[in-house]
Amino acid sequence: MRFLFPIYHPLHSSSSFPSLLPPPRSSSLLLSPLLSFFFSSSSSSSSSSSSSATEEASPKMAPCNDGPRGSDASNKSRVTVVGSGNWGSVASKLIASNTLKLGSFHDEVRMWVYEETLPSGEKLTDVINRTNENVKYLPGIKLGKNVIADPDLENAVRDANMLVFVTPHQFMEGICKRLIGKIKKGAEAISLIKGMEVKMEGPCMISTLISEQLNVNCCVLMGANIANEIAVEKFSEATVGYRENREIAERWVQLFSTPYFMVTAVQDVEGVELCGTLKNVVALAAGFVDGLEMGNNTKAAVMRIGLREMRVFSKLLFSSVKDNTFFESCGVADLITTCLGGRNRKVAEAFARNGGKRSFDELEEEMLQGQKLQVDTRVSLSRAIDHIYFLVFSSYLKGVSTAKEVYEVLRNRGWLELFPLFATVHEIAIGRLPPSAIVEYSEHKPSFVLLEEVKTGGIVLVSCLSVGTESMGAMALRRTAGLKFVAGFIEIDVAMRRKGRRPRPRHILKPWNPPNLKGLEGEELRKAAIEILRNRFGAVKDPSRRLKPDDPELKDIEGICVDRDGIVCKVTPNAGLRRTLEPEELAECHREMYEECRPHGMKALELYHRQNEGTCFELGEVVRASLRLLLGGGVWHFKFTAKPVNDVGSEAGRTTTTTTTFYAEVHEIGKNPAHASLCFTIDSPIVTGNPDFVILKDGDWIVYPYGCTLCERKRGKRVKVASVPSKSEVQPRRSSRISAKHQ
Numbered sequence: 001m002r003f004l005f006p007i008y009h010p011l012h013s014s015s016s017f018p019s020l021l022p023p024p025r026s027s028s029l030l031l032s033p034l035l036s037f038f039f040s041s042s043s044s045s046s047s048s049s050s051s052s053a054t055e056e057a058s059p060k061m062a063p064c065n066d067g068p069r070g071s072d073a074s075n076k077s078r079v080t081v082v083g084s085g086n087w088g089s090v091a092s093k094l095i096a097s098n099t100l101k102l103g104s105f106h107d108e109v110r111m112w113v114y115e116e117t118l119p120s121g122e123k124l125t126d127v128i129n130r131t132n133e134n135v136k137y138l139p140g141i142k143l144g145k146n147v148i149a150d151p152d153l154e155n156a157v158r159d160a161n162m163l164v165f166v167t168p169h170q171f172m173e174g175i176c177k178r179l180i181g182k183i184k185k186g187a188e189a190i191s192l193i194k195g196m197e198v199k200m201e202g203p204c205m206i207s208t209l210i211s212e213q214l215n216v217n218c219c220v221l222m223g224a225n226i227a228n229e230i231a232v233e234k235f236s237e238a239t240v241g242y243r244e245n246r247e248i249a250e251r252w253v254q255l256f257s258t259p260y261f262m263v264t265a266v267q268d269v270e271g272v273e274l275c276g277t278l279k280n281v282v283a284l285a286a287g288f289v290d291g292l293e294m295g296n297n298t299k300a301a302v303m304r305i306g307l308r309e310m311r312v313f314s315k316l317l318f319s320s321v322k323d324n325t326f327f328e329s330c331g332v333a334d335l336i337t338t339c340l341g342g343r344n345r346k347v348a349e350a351f352a353r354n355g356g357k358r359s360f361d362e363l364e365e366e367m368l369q370g371q372k373l374q375v376d377t378r379v380s381l382s383r384a385i386d387h388i389y390f391l392v393f394s395s396y397l398k399g400v401s402t403a404k405e406v407y408e409v410l411r412n413r414g415w416l417e418l419f420p421l422f423a424t425v426h427e428i429a430i431g432r433l434p435p436s437a438i439v440e441y442s443e444h445k446p447s448f449v450l451l452e453e454v455k456t457g458g459i460v461l462v463s464c465l466s467v468g469t470e471s472m473g474a475m476a477l478r479r480t481a482g483l484k485f486v487a488g489f490i491e492i493d494v495a496m497r498r499k500g501r502r503p504r505p506r507h508i509l510k511p512w513n514p515p516n517l518k519g520l521e522g523e524e525l526r527k528a529a530i531e532i533l534r535n536r537f538g539a540v541k542d543p544s545r546r547l548k549p550d551d552p553e554l555k556d557i558e559g560i561c562v563d564r565d566g567i568v569c570k571v572t573p574n575a576g577l578r579r580t581l582e583p584e585e586l587a588e589c590h591r592e593m594y595e596e597c598r599p600h601g602m603k604a605l606e607l608y609h610r611q612n613e614g615t616c617f618e619l620g621e622v623v624r625a626s627l628r629l630l631l632g633g634g635v636w637h638f639k640f641t642a643k644p645v646n647d648v649g650s651e652a653g654r655t656t657t658t659t660t661t662f663y664a665e666v667h668e669i670g671k672n673p674a675h676a677s678l679c680f681t682i683d684s685p686i687v688t689g690n691p692d693f694v695i696l697k698d699g700d701w702i703v704y705p706y707g708c709t710l711c712e713r714k715r716g717k718r719v720k721v722a723s724v725p726s727k728s729e730v731q732p733r734r735s736s737r738i739s740a741k742h743q
């Protein structure tokens with residue numbers, strides 16, 4: 001028997017496999033107008049069954065035949081495969097077998113070939129078209145007579161409605177550039193490429209690159225798919241990841257599914273793509289273990305840790321990534337197959353056997369027969385540059401370049417210690433560590449645990465420099481450690497800055513701060529903060545000293561972060577912020593905070609306001625009340641327009657209409673809202689003052705710090721225009737104080 005378990009394969013319901021699954025659904029989804037670009041009216045009226053991509057992955061129920069073969073040719077989908085390597089050729093074979101059967105596709109499948117001259121002197125394209133075999137990348141396998149090799153990229157894609165991208169990822173940027181403006185309007189794309197690009201702005205998934213550059217929707221298809229095995233029709237599975245349009249995902253499922261290639265769809269493009277990408281790094285680790293003959297238990301351990309790093313990394317990069325995706329073919333199955341039988345594993349094993357003395361490039365060239373680059377001296381200059389780039393900077397061995405790319409991300413985001421396996425693999429690959437280091441990182445392991453603890457309500461110690469940075473601290477944490485909500489803060493303002501100026505102590509203390517910090521200001525606060533550093537981290541032996549960014553005493557504190565002004569601005573022993581955010585990132589944090597949190601905050605404020613009509617509150621109370629109403633922690637952002645200052649008793653009766661932005665943060669310790677604390681900071685070019693606030697209502701919210709000074713900019717200078725009354729002058733008419741702390 002070929003399979004150990006019964007399988008219903010819907011595309012071929014005549015399959016001899018017994019069905020365990022429900023019968024195929026009707027084809028109603030295929031009739032959707034959304035798919036009109038795919039389907040002719042005749043094919044729509046087909047009585048065949050449809051596949052249905054569901055949010056939860058489920059075996060697809062694609063029709064045997066989605067329309068009569070005689071469908072109107074003008075409405076049929078044309079498929080082009082961009083790429084013709086080992087997997088590209090197998091993908092073309094799979095697709096070609098289906099386009100012959102499915103009425104809504106043109107029979108012909110175009111396959112773009114990166115032209116090469118074979119040792120015989122013939123062009124690879126000509127040989128493929130003559131023999132129906134990719135003699136270089138998939139020898140011995142007939143692709144199907146309807147696969148037409150085309151060396152002209154622009155020509156190959158011109159008429160395609162469905163584009164399948166399957167080249168080594170390093171080439172995609174160049175390919176996309178060439179294709180801008182050349183793609184048919186309304187075309188759909190899918191990427192089979194395992195890898196990612198790391199740009200200045202951060203990591204970029206290949207599907208995103210394709211979508212953005214070519215202005216197309218792009219799904220992904222990944223899975224446990226060693227091409228040579230699928231080429232000889234050994235059973236395997238794959239996962240299509242889609243963003244929103246599940247009907248399009250179904251169409252891809254239909255195009256790829258065969259009795260020996262079972263495709264399911266999940267609504268998680270990033271998750272699927274990251275699985276396919278990151279498992280290559282783990283496969284290198286597995287190869288090192290094999291090369292060192294460490295045995296199966298060690299290999300399994302490396303795979304488990306690798307899977308965990310894959311999941312954490314993916315979720316930190318994209319909060320939308322779903323856990324279930326890791327149980328699909330693209331996840332654990334691809335990880336296993338690659339760690340058992342992939343090329344990455346194979347070359348990594350040889351690397352370790354050679355004690356890391358022979359480079360990956362050298363081994364790859366020697367071992368991956370038929371799948372390595374041969375520089376063609378007759379290629380054009382741009383091709384030659386591509387070749388050189390390819391030889392120098394990249395490798396067919398996706399794992400090696402992906403390990404480097406992942407490492408870049410980890411380093412940029414301060415996550416290196418959170419991902420010891422990923423980091424170690426790269427360091428071994430570049431010769432910085434010996435292969436044996438693959439099992440020597442266990443001391444870093446607690447980082448994971450603590451990261452997760454933080455997520456579920458642990459305490460993060462944060463020290464912030466100045467007004468505004470506490471919000472940023474929260475956002476920075478969210479960015480660098482991927483925390484959805486910051487569980488709690490202790491803020492300490494440890495040092496002051498600006499040369500030549502007397503340090504101006506500021507403090508923003510949380511009600512739940514440890515007693516030794518509460519109410520402290522200035523020098524006292526600084527000393528207390530240093531005490532924390534001393535006691536908790538064993539740093540800062542001389543408390544009278546000002547801390548510096550590169551202070552040797554801070555060097556061993558995990559997670560220390562020093563801000564641009566040279567102030568220790570954050571200590572997160574385990575949460576992951578290892579650097580100061582760049583200005584653009586700060587701006588991004590502001591934006592995120594605004595977009596994500598504003599609706600909740602405004603809703604809460606409005607609700608509270610309605611319940612307390614005409615009352616004058618402290619902002620803190622409103623926020624505390626908001627917290628109670630929403631029963632949640634988090635970081636909320638409020639934006640207020642400052643009203644004429646005479647509303648709050650301006651001296652001169654002058655007005656200012658500058659928009660002022662406040663950030664209100666609500667922190668939660670554990671899940672108990674009664675233990676919530678809050679802080680709020682003001683980030684405004686016009687308002688200075690201490691962090692107590694008054695709100696007056698006059699058609700709109702007006703929020704000012706008590707006793708603040710309102711200024712206007714005149715000829716570049718700040719000029720005082722009004723003072724807001726002090727707290728004692730503005731007594732709330734009705735105080736509904738809710739002591740947020742430890743009630």
Ligand SMILES: NC(=O)c1ccc[n+]([C@@H]2O[C@H](COP(=O)([O-])OP(=O)(O)OC[C@H]3O[C@@H](n4cnc5c(N)ncnc54)[C@H](O)[C@@H]3O)[C@@H](O)[C@H]2O)c1
Binds near residue numbers: 137
């Ligand atoms: N091979 C597999 O088993 C397998 C399985 C699943 C996914 N994948 C993924 O599919 C993608 C393609 O891999 P593959 O195995 O088809 O390729 P491959 O490694 O077998 O072949 C490399 C391909 O790159 C082409 N190439 C060389 N220089 C080029 C250039 N300058 N510009 C454009 N193309 C150039 C070659 O012509 C060849 O088609 C990769 O992302 C890989 O991770 C591979």
Ligand SMILES: O=P(O)(O)OC[C@H](O)CO
Binds near residue numbers: 223
């Ligand atoms: O041979 P590898 O290591 O490139 O892996 C091949 C495929 O990605 C397995 O799914």
